[in-house]
Amino acid sequence: xxxxxxxxxxxxxxxxxxxxxxxxxxxxxxxxxxxxxxxxxxxxxxxxxxxxxxxxxxxxxxxxxxxxxxxxxxxxxxxxxxxxxxxxxxxxxxxxxxxxxxxxxxxxxxxxxxxxxxxxxxxxxxxxxxxxxxxxxxxxxxxxxxxxxxxxxxxxxxxxxxxxxxxxxxxxxxxxxxxxxxxxxxxxxxxxxxxxxxxxxxxxxxxxxxxxxxxxxxxxxxxxxxxxxxxxxxxxxxxxxxxxxxxxxxxxxxxxxxxxxxxxxxxxxxxxxxxxxxxxxxxxxxxxxxxxxxxxxxxxxxxxxxxxxxxxxxxxxxxxxxxxxxxxxxxxxxxxxxxxxxxxxxxxxxxxxxxxxxxxxxxxxxxxxxxxxxxxxxxxxxxxxxxxxxxxxxxxxxxxxxxxxxxxxxxxxxxxxxxxxxxxxxxxxxxxxxxxxxxxxxxxxxxxxxxxxxxxxxx
Ligand SMILES: *[C@@H]1O[C@H](CO)[C@@H](O)[C@H](O)[C@H]1NC(C)=O
Ligand SMILES: *[C@@H]1O[C@H](CO)[C@@H](O)[C@H](O)[C@H]1NC(C)=O
Ligand SMILES: *[C@@H]1O[C@H](CO)[C@@H](O)[C@H](O)[C@H]1NC(C)=O
Numbered sequence: 001x002x003x004x005x006x007x008x009x010x011x012x013x014x015x016x017x018x019x020x021x022x023x024x025x026x027x028x029x030x031x032x033x034x035x036x037x038x039x040x041x042x043x044x045x046x047x048x049x050x051x052x053x054x055x056x057x058x059x060x061x062x063x064x065x066x067x068x069x070x071x072x073x074x075x076x077x078x079x080x081x082x083x084x085x086x087x088x089x090x091x092x093x094x095x096x097x098x099x100x101x102x103x104x105x106x107x108x109x110x111x112x113x114x115x116x117x118x119x120x121x122x123x124x125x126x127x128x129x130x131x132x133x134x135x136x137x138x139x140x141x142x143x144x145x146x147x148x149x150x151x152x153x154x155x156x157x158x159x160x161x162x163x164x165x166x167x168x169x170x171x172x173x174x175x176x177x178x179x180x181x182x183x184x185x186x187x188x189x190x191x192x193x194x195x196x197x198x199x200x201x202x203x204x205x206x207x208x209x210x211x212x213x214x215x216x217x218x219x220x221x222x223x224x225x226x227x228x229x230x231x232x233x234x235x236x237x238x239x240x241x242x243x244x245x246x247x248x249x250x251x252x253x254x255x256x257x258x259x260x261x262x263x264x265x266x267x268x269x270x271x272x273x274x275x276x277x278x279x280x281x282x283x284x285x286x287x288x289x290x291x292x293x294x295x296x297x298x299x300x301x302x303x304x305x306x307x308x309x310x311x312x313x314x315x316x317x318x319x320x321x322x323x324x325x326x327x328x329x330x331x332x333x334x335x336x337x338x339x340x341x342x343x344x345x346x347x348x349x350x351x352x353x354x355x356x357x358x359x360x361x362x363x364x365x366x367x368x369x370x371x372x373x374x375x376x377x378x379x380x381x382x383x384x385x386x387x388x389x390x391x392x393x394x395x396x397x398x399x400x401x402x403x404x405x406x407x408x409x410x411x412x413x414x415x416x417x418x419x420x421x422x423x424x425x426x427x428x429x430x431x432x433x434x435x436x437x438x439x440x441x442x443x444x445x446x447x448x449x450x451x452x453x454x455x456x457x458x459x
Contacts, residue, residue: 049409050077062409071117079125086136094136110179115164116194123201126154146456170220171195171241188242195221196260199267210458233286234302252299254313295334296355314349314370321376324383347399
């Protein structure tokens with residue numbers, strides 16, 4: 001399951017303007033104004049292609065220039081794009097899209113939805129749009145931010161997910177039917193990230209609606225995962241939510257686990273919650289002790305600590321950003337540079353990379369336009385001002401345009417240049433579909449995550 005989070009183009013925009021003439025590898029300074037304009041043009045190339053060819057479907061298929069529903073039937077790309085529109089200064093389009101979503105999106109539909117994706121993209125995207133709407137010039141209703149149409153939509157979507165949490169362990173199923181609840185015979189096996197990636201949106205929702213149920217279920221799921229760690233302090237990849245037994249026992253920082261760690265740290269910062277941070281720091285010790293080799297992170301058996309897979313996955317590139325958020329800058333930079341070396345070798349991050357052998361795992365070499373390394377570069381640059389990080393920003397723009405731009409958007413290609421993927425792994429327009437970021441908005445991204453200050457009372 002692809003578990004990646006956040007942020008391609010919006011953050012590049014926020015990153016590049018800070019550049020003050022750092023030299024490129026060939027001694028020339030990339031011009032920030034030039035890259036700012038390029039990133040903007042890239043966004044509109046994708047966004048306008050979506051509007052022309054794919055709306056009202058969830059996503060654009062850039063090769064066939066048409067659209068299809070992927071995670072539901074929510075015009076998901078519009079929700080993904082909202083905060084980026086504001087960052088790019090397009091308030092009129094933001095306002096138009098808010099109207100369109102209010103008129104068109106319906107969650108009373110017979111769709112089997114991913115609980116994880118629906119949370120991070122739909123609930124998260126609507127919450128951030130809600131919190132940003134005043135700044136975007138939308139006429140907000142009395143009582144905002146404790147009320148508003150987008151908040152009601154986010155709450156409605158989140159309520160559709162709650163039946164998934166009704167399990168003996170409190171850990172959620174991975175899929176729920178938006179109309180009927182959990183399907184009979186639904187698999188009880190959920191990946192770790194699918195259990196531990198709710199606290200940011202759900203705690204925000206509880207603060208804004210005054211209903212504690214969302215934060216409560218998210219916290220119970222986090223506690224159950226914590227209690228399920230092995231004696232050596234690691235968690236596996238998939239667990240049975242009915243029995244609490246680990247089904248996949250590979251421990252690592254990548255696919256299937258990644259955003260669990262990310263949400264412990266970002267949740268700790270957003271909520272100023274020492275318990276969440278303490279959990280992460282304990283995991284961090286075990287991860288460094290058992291999975292780290294030369295500033296690479298491998299997969300190990302969660303009970304024994306023995307190496308099970310010596311691969312790097314592109315999804316893991318969020319880790320230097322997380323290390324930066326906890327102030328571990330030196331380690332973050334070393335790991336970032338490992339990953340950046342791979343990027344330079346392939347002109348993008350391959351999905352899987354065999355670390356000891358230095359080649360990509362067969363059939364997995366395409367760069368699926370994932371934003372993780374770019375996000376890490378952004379955090380590290382904020383912390384260090386090191387110009388190497390701007391070079392990654394420049395390289396990302398150049399590679400994405402070169403390897404993936406097609407007439408109707410951006411698509412994934414493999415490195416033989418032969419086959420190109422149409423669809424889901426195409427452009428990730430979701431910019432910052434997370435309230436803690438977009439609450440912060442463009443300028444405050446500087447200071448990282450803001451705290452949730454608003455507490456609303458239940459109506
Ligand atoms: C906002 O976005 C719409 C749709 O792409 C576009 O037509 C319009 O020109 C944009 N406005 C600004 C100010 O960028
Ligand atoms: C949802 O999943 C259930 C169980 O697998 C299946 O019976 C049902 O047809 C699916 N519904 C839709 C709309 O795909
Ligand atoms: C690190 O691993 C060793 C075994 O290799 C173990 O004895 C030690 O307790 C571990 N320390 C931590 C902090 O996990």
